[in-house]
Amino acid sequence: MASQALHPLYKNNSPTTSHKPETKMISAKRAFRSLAFSISVPLSVTLAIICIFGSGKNYRALPKPLWFPPLWFIHLATLSSSFFMSLAAWLVWADGGFHARSDSLLLYVAQVSLSVLWDPLVLVTGAAWLGLVFCVAHFGTLVACYKSFEKVNPFAKDLVKPCLAWMGFLTMVNYKLIYL
Secondary structure, eight states: OOOHHHHHHTTTTTTTOOOOHHHHHHHHHHHHHHHHHHHHHHHHHHHHHHHOOOOOOHHHHSOOTTTTOOOHHHHHHHHHOOOOOOOOHHHHTTTHHHHHOHHHHHHHHHHHHHHHHHHHIIIIIOOOOOHHHHHHHHHHHHHHHHHHHTTHHHHHHHHHHHHHHHHHHHHHHHHHTTTT
16 A cells, blocks of 8 residues: 555655656547547548538539549548548647647638538539639648648648649549530
8 A cells, every 4th residue: 555655656646746647648638539529520521521412423424534533532532631631730730830820720621611612512513613713722722721731740731742632633623524
């Protein structure tokens, strides 16, 4: 019993004994919860939009060039982009970037909104011209996120790169859809 009183993991220690392992565990749990939340919410919204509007009957019916991605690939890449951006945003948040750089949060929210709206707008309703405007705006928002995230966390900046590549390709696909 006396040896337990001196052990740093027990709560009944004297005030001079440190509780660092307990504090680190609580901090790790909070970080994991915030990471899970910040990734699951955008992924859930993206997945819900895909499930609700993802049939893409108009897209499937179009005669498309060979280099056009199949619908399942568009959805998978959109989910992957959502994952990378939410992870990047969490890294920026964890480094205090949303407090220090208030534009980072607004840019991230705009990026998520544009990403979610493109699928039903183009694949379901067939509004390719409006979809192209959304693609260009989304690409610009991603570039702004890239520059903003770069100032806070270099790894977060790198997570935006595949999203930029995907949006650049999707913009070309959307442009081509106008003339099909």
